[in-house]
Amino acid sequence: MLASMSEFDLIARYFTRPVMRAALGVGDDCALLRTAEGMQLAVSSDMLVEGRHFFADVDPSRLGHKALAVNLSDLAACGAQPLAFTLALALPRADEAWLAAFSRGLFALADVHGCELVGGDTTQGPLNICITVFGELPKGQALLRSGTRAGDDVYVSGTLGDARLALEALRGRITLPAGWMAAARLRLEQPTPRVALGLALRGIATAAIDISDGLLGDLGHLLQASAVGARIDTSLAIDLLAGSPDFERAEGLLHHEARLGCVLAGGDDYELAFTAPVSARTAVQAAALEARTPVTRIGHIESAPGLRLVDAAGQPVSGQFASFDHFA
Amino acid sequence: MLASMSEFDLIARYFTRPVMRAALGVGDDCALLRTAEGMQLAVSSDMLVEGRHFFADVDPSRLGHKALAVNLSDLAACGAQPLAFTLALALPRADEAWLAAFSRGLFALADVHGCELVGGDTTQGPLNICITVFGELPKGQALLRSGTRAGDDVYVSGTLGDARLALEALRGRITLPAGWMAAARLRLEQPTPRVALGLALRGIATAAIDISDGLLGDLGHLLQASAVGARIDTSLAIDLLAGSPDFERAEGLLHHEARLGCVLAGGDDYELAFTAPVSARTAVQAAALEARTPVTRIGHIESAPGLRLVDAAGQPVSGQFASFDHFA
Numbered sequence: 001m002l003a004s005m006s007e008f009d010l011i012a013r014y015f016t017r018p019v020m021r022a023a024l025g026v027g028d029d030c031a032l033l034r035t036a037e038g039m040q041l042a043v044s045s046d047m048l049v050e051g052r053h054f055f056a057d058v059d060p061s062r063l064g065h066k067a068l069a070v071n072l073s074d075l076a077a078c079g080a081q082p083l084a085f086t087l088a089l090a091l092p093r094a095d096e097a098w099l100a101a102f103s104r105g106l107f108a109l110a111d112v113h114g115c116e117l118v119g120g121d122t123t124q125g126p127l128n129i130c131i132t133v134f135g136e137l138p139k140g141q142a143l144l145r146s147g148t149r150a151g152d153d154v155y156v157s158g159t160l161g162d163a164r165l166a167l168e169a170l171r172g173r174i175t176l177p178a179g180w181m182a183a184a185r186l187r188l189e190q191p192t193p194r195v196a197l198g199l200a201l202r203g204i205a206t207a208a209i210d211i212s213d214g215l216l217g218d219l220g221h222l223l224q225a226s227a228v229g230a231r232i233d234t235s236l237a238i239d240l241l242a243g244s245p246d247f248e249r250a251e252g253l254l255h256h257e258a259r260l261g262c263v264l265a266g267g268d269d270y271e272l273a274f275t276a277p278v279s280a281r282t283a284v285q286a287a288a289l290e291a292r293t294p295v296t297r298i299g300h301i302e303s304a305p306g307l308r309l310v311d312a313a314g315q316p317v318s319g320q321f322a323s324f325d326h327f328a
Numbered sequence: 329m330l331a332s333m334s335e336f337d338l339i340a341r342y343f344t345r346p347v348m349r350a351a352l353g354v355g356d357d358c359a360l361l362r363t364a365e366g367m368q369l370a371v372s373s374d375m376l377v378e379g380r381h382f383f384a385d386v387d388p389s390r391l392g393h394k395a396l397a398v399n400l401s402d403l404a405a406c407g408a409q410p411l412a413f414t415l416a417l418a419l420p421r422a423d424e425a426w427l428a429a430f431s432r433g434l435f436a437l438a439d440v441h442g443c444e445l446v447g448g449d450t451t452q453g454p455l456n457i458c459i460t461v462f463g464e465l466p467k468g469q470a471l472l473r474s475g476t477r478a479g480d481d482v483y484v485s486g487t488l489g490d491a492r493l494a495l496e497a498l499r500g501r502i503t504l505p506a507g508w509m510a511a512a513r514l515r516l517e518q519p520t521p522r523v524a525l526g527l528a529l530r531g532i533a534t535a536a537i538d539i540s541d542g543l544l545g546d547l548g549h550l551l552q553a554s555a556v557g558a559r560i561d562t563s564l565a566i567d568l569l570a571g572s573p574d575f576e577r578a579e580g581l582l583h584h585e586a587r588l589g590c591v592l593a594g595g596d597d598y599e600l601a602f603t604a605p606v607s608a609r610t611a612v613q614a615a616a617l618e619a620r621t622p623v624t625r626i627g628h629i630e631s632a633p634g635l636r637l638v639d640a641a642g643q644p645v646s647g648q649f650a651s652f653d654h655f656a
Contacts, residue, residue: 034467
């Protein structure tokens with residue numbers, strides 16, 4: 001780092017704010033967290049690496065947002081209320097403009113959710129952002145991956161596929177109209193964690209997971225944890241999970257399978273996939289309304305393991321839609 | 329990563345073990361942590377970067393140990409009982425021998441402290457290890473940096489300086505006798521977090537900090553947080569904080585100021601610096617005995633801000649002993 005700013009100056013300038021709910025915040029050896037009676041803590045860590053999870057020239061304000069958003073998305077998938085987070089940051093150098101923008105984006109999202117930075121670490125090294133987030137929820141009420149049963153409906157929140165389209169465009173593999181590209185890029189670089197929906201689904205959803213690596217892959221983890229399978233109607237997926245309002249126009253830009261691939265296995269969506277009993281359909285829609293987050297029913301759970309993709313007529317859909325794996 | 333092992337395989341093979349105390353461990357969107365009635369959670373994050381915190385060719389088993397040890401050291405400084413940790417790991421490639429050794433060293437130390445891996449993240453990228461550790465302690469009993477008062481004694485646990493000597497030897501700047509080098513290198517690469525001492529000092533010490541960047545720098549943070557100063561007897565430091573049994577022989581290898589520099593500002597020691605009232609001297613020694621960790625009294629707290637180094641006769645000691653700053 002530049003000799004002009006020590007690690008301590010950097011933390012003081014960009015990452016120290018008044019303590020809110022935590023008993024003790026940034027600046028001691030540990031942060032101390034309170035949890036209320038009858039509550040438990042949900043904890044998740046995500047690490048973002050330059051070149052792997054974001055491009056070197058990404059807007060640092062959006063990166064600050066995304067680094068926290070991907071962690072809040074894990075809390076959402078558990079139905080936990082965000083409480084606090086730690087930030088560990090490796091930086092090649094102390095670029096003050098970068099730090100100012102990064103911390104601005106980070107705290108803007110943190111403030112939306114009342115989620116407090118309580119500690120962390122900064123060091124010199126290849127750009128790496130590791131956030132550990134803490135949420136609170138009543139004991140025994142967490143949405144897990146393992147609670148779904150045969151017959152349950154399968155839902156997805158919001159829209160899927162735009163983030164992948166933006167990624168492919170940034171890689172120069174496709175070209176999107178400017179307005180659509182701007183919207184898709186916002187989805188990629190500044191995703192919206194579905195925290196309110198996760199909270200509203202407590203007691204309604206039987207299982208949930210956030211979609212970070214692609215719908216099929218992440219839904220597959222949920223099915224595996226619950227030891228069941230699912231039948232997904234791709235006509236609902238392609239039509240109702242369409243990303244931006246312009247998505248339909250993609251027919252002119254992308255062939256059907258590429259569009260379906262973006263929806264089913266695009267990755268970086270940070271929507272929730274969840275299941276609920278048929279008897280809870282009204283409750284699910286009420287939760288979606290309360291959370292101001294659209295949800296779409298795309299299929300149902302079956303006893304037989306595996307994921308079966310079918311068209312509107314119930315016929316099997318072929319095609320390889322591999323989930324995005326950071327180590328693929 | 330090698331195509332032969334996905335992120336999920338890697339986690340399953342090297343980082344998944346049966347759940348112990350956490351309500352839910354590795355494998356869902358979040359880990360869920362229980363805290364008992366009347367307890368609070370202490371949280372700390374540390375990030376280790378290749379080339380900055382360790383050499384590329386370090387024994388991966390020792391690195392696994394150290395990555396957790398530096399975090400447990402923060403819990404020790406707060407007087408917290410280790411409970412659980414998350415691990416986020418960026419790896420250039422999936423080297424199975426490396427992973428096997430790393431996880432072996434990591435879990436060996438975790439098991440000593442009953443500290444459970446509850447979640448995390450793995451990704452491809454320049455080698456980076458980020459651990460967030462959770463400890464438990466009764467509400468209001470944390471050892472803070474801010475509680476010391478004028479007149480309190482200043483103590484340091486164990487020994488200081490060997491880690492820096494090993495670092496300088498590995499950098500080729502000095503040469504140490506082989507036996508001493510092996511011992512010093514162990515201190516650098518496999519430090520012992522003073523968890524038992526931190527627990528034993530609850531209710532006795534008025535303030536504590538762990539020594540990661542060097543005694544003077546870290547003690548300086550404690551003094552600043554408590555708005556006081558200190559007088560440190562360097563004759564006690566040089567004589568009683570001597571690292572390995574061979575340290576005395578360093579007189580023939582290193583001049584006095586270099587030895588003092590290693591002790592006062594070497595860094596990577598992971599000992600505790602703490603303060604306690606004069607009336608608690610017997611209690612401090614009893615705590616040290618209980619924790620089987622030697623402690624040495626090296627000075628006392630004064631109202632006037634600043635750190636004053638004096639010799640055995642009380643005369644000021646000159647010399648620049650800058651603390652190791654990861655961004656210096």
